[in-house]
Amino acid sequence: KKITIAIDGFSSCGKSTMAKDLAKKLGYVYVDTGAMYRAVTLYAMRNGLFNADGSVKTADLERQMNKINITFKLNKTAERPDTYLNNELVENDIRTLEVSNHVSQIAAVPFIREAMVAQQQRMGKDKGVVMDGRDIGTTVFPEAELKVFVTASAEVRAQRRYDELKEKGMPADFNDILKNVQERDYIDSHREVSPLRKAPDAIELDNSHMTITEQSAWLMELVKQ
Ligand code: C5P
Numbered sequence: 001k002k003i004t005i006a007i008d009g010f011s012s013c014g015k016s017t018m019a020k021d022l023a024k025k026l027g028y029v030y031v032d033t034g035a036m037y038r039a040v041t042l043y044a045m046r047n048g049l050f051n052a053d054g055s056v057k058t059a060d061l062e063r064q065m066n067k068i069n070i071t072f073k074l075n076k077t078a079e080r081p082d083t084y085l086n087n088e089l090v091e092n093d094i095r096t097l098e099v100s101n102h103v104s105q106i107a108a109v110p111f112i113r114e115a116m117v118a119q120q121q122r123m124g125k126d127k128g129v130v131m132d133g134r135d136i137g138t139t140v141f142p143e144a145e146l147k148v149f150v151t152a153s154a155e156v157r158a159q160r161r162y163d164e165l166k167e168k169g170m171p172a173d174f175n176d177i178l179k180n181v182q183e184r185d186y187i188d189s190h191r192e193v194s195p196l197r198k199a200p201d202a203i204e205l206d207n208s209h210m211t212i213t214e215q216s217a218w219l220m221e222l223v224k225q
Pocket of ligand 1: 037
């Protein structure tokens with residue numbers, strides 16, 4: 001019987017790698033909810049919807065919400081679904097540090113969360129889904145059969161994001177990334193609407209000292225139980 005699996009945790013803790021891998025093994029759909037907030041952020045950046053101080057022009061953005069269409073499409077070669085913003089492939093554009101530096105402001109806006117959560121619930125309504133994010137176990141699917149909350153030290157997470165960007169040939173500076181990770185941790189866990197926190201029934205995993213293989217094995221054991 002297919003179930004719903006919620007993987008939440010802090011920025012760049014390796015959630016998506018674990019979630020993607022698990023979805024592949026189970027033949028489930030993988031949904032990267034962070035990519036959705038990133039796509040809205042990219043739209044807002046391109047359309048002048050940020051003030052100089054980094055805050056969001058919420059009234060303008062709210063009027064344009066119906067112009068933002070986020071979809072995922074499986075790429076022939078890619079292991080993961082690619083993110084599309086209004087039918088344009090934006091998978092790399094949403095991973096830049098500039099987007100990372102603005103995304104938590106976008107994710108704190110209540111009407112944006114409402115729209116994203118509704119879309120995520122539609123995507124997962126048939127179960128058989130591994131969804132990764134910040135509020136999946138608490139808000140999107142509080143009834144998920146399996147919830148995992150992933151943590152790791154900020155330094156370890158910054159190093160992972162750094163390695164990931166380097167691997168893709170994208171510009172990366174370790175200290176800038178560390179600062180970004182710490183700022184997002186703060187904003188994500190202090191916002192008013194569905195702040196980042198562990199669901200009471202989530203199983204916590206600190207993967208600071210685990211390899212991807214170890215994490216995947218650990219997760220697979222949980223699923224079998
Ligand atoms: O997972 P990722 O680092 O790509 O997420 C980017 C940002 O999107 C997070 O820092 C957070 O502000 C926001 N987010 C969220 N809720 C989710 C997923 C992501 O608020 N479910």
